[in-house]
Amino acid sequence: MPGGARISFNSVDSSLSSLKNCQSYINTGMDIATHVALDLVESFNDVEDVNSMESVMLEYAAMDRELNHYMRAVEETVNQIKREKPENIPDLKYLVKEKFTALESKNSDSDLQRNEKYMYFKDQLKEMRKQFCRQSDNDNEAIEQIDEDLAVTQSQMNFICPITQMEMKRPVRNKVCGHTYEEDAILKIIQTRKQQKKKVRCPKIGCSHADVKGSDLVPDEALKRAIDSQKKQSWSRLEKSAGYSAATNKICC
Numbered sequence: 001m002p003g004g005a006r007i008s009f010n011s012v013d014s015s016l017s018s019l020k021n022c023q024s025y026i027n028t029g030m031d032i033a034t035h036v037a038l039d040l041v042e043s044f045n046d047v048e049d050v051n052s053m054e055s056v057m058l059e060y061a062a063m064d065r066e067l068n069h070y071m072r073a074v075e076e077t078v079n080q081i082k083r084e085k086p087e088n089i090p091d092l093k094y095l096v097k098e099k100f101t102a103l104e105s106k107n108s109d110s111d112l113q114r115n116e117k118y119m120y121f122k123d124q125l126k127e128m129r130k131q132f133c134r135q136s137d138n139d140n141e142a143i144e145q146i147d148e149d150l151a152v153t154q155s156q157m158n159f160i161c162p163i164t165q166m167e168m169k170r171p172v173r174n175k176v177c178g179h180t181y182e183e184d185a186i187l188k189i190i191q192t193r194k195q196q197k198k199k200v201r202c203p204k205i206g207c208s209h210a211d212v213k214g215s216d217l218v219p220d221e222a223l224k225r226a227i228d229s230q231k232k233q234s235w236s237r238l239e240k241s242a243g244y245s246a247a248t249n250k251i252c253c
Helices: 010-042 047-084 092-104 109-113 116-131 148-158 183-195 221-252
Strands: 171-174 180-182 217-219
Touching: 010 047, 010 116, 010 221, 047 092, 047 109, 047 116, 109 116, 116 221, 171 183, 171 221, 180 183, 183 217
Parallel strands: none
Antiparallel strands: 171 180, 171 217
């Protein structure tokens, strides 16, 4: 046929859409695994339980990589056919398989460790252990024996947003410089500066990062949990103190 065979890619587009839905399920699974791991650290569970969650994350990362490679192979094949406009309809299945195999042959373990959600998992796990005073370099994951008052003071300093100077409710971490801010506060600054066509400097005193972007911000689940935990402990101490005072007054009377 002059100008090449006319090929409809409607079914291919539909298949790609379904694959992207599968990818969203993988992302959801990784989010759940991350929350479970943080729950385990918060409740001081055995290190083996936490490590099992890391294995789950790596399995999800492998599935995500395989799915990405397959979708890329399909998209490259479709683009190639549209570009070359062959006279005869090619074997799409063979071409896709060929490209997919080539992509898979370059796989390495480092690919999985560079998965964005896996990196977030590792970062949050590290922060969670730090916030809950756990020794990340000890196989026994023993709780650090530190002065409670000093720990509380240090934690409260970490809980304060450099913008609002108030305790954070929804902390987000900057992936570039590692500093945290109240989500609404930093997004408002980014939006305002965007309208002014100006960059946003990290509001943390002493930080040299001069281009804070919304895409670089991720929820700091570990810090939020630490803040919530500190609040519960504070309320518990207040209740005990109030109960002690009431009992003392009753005895005195």
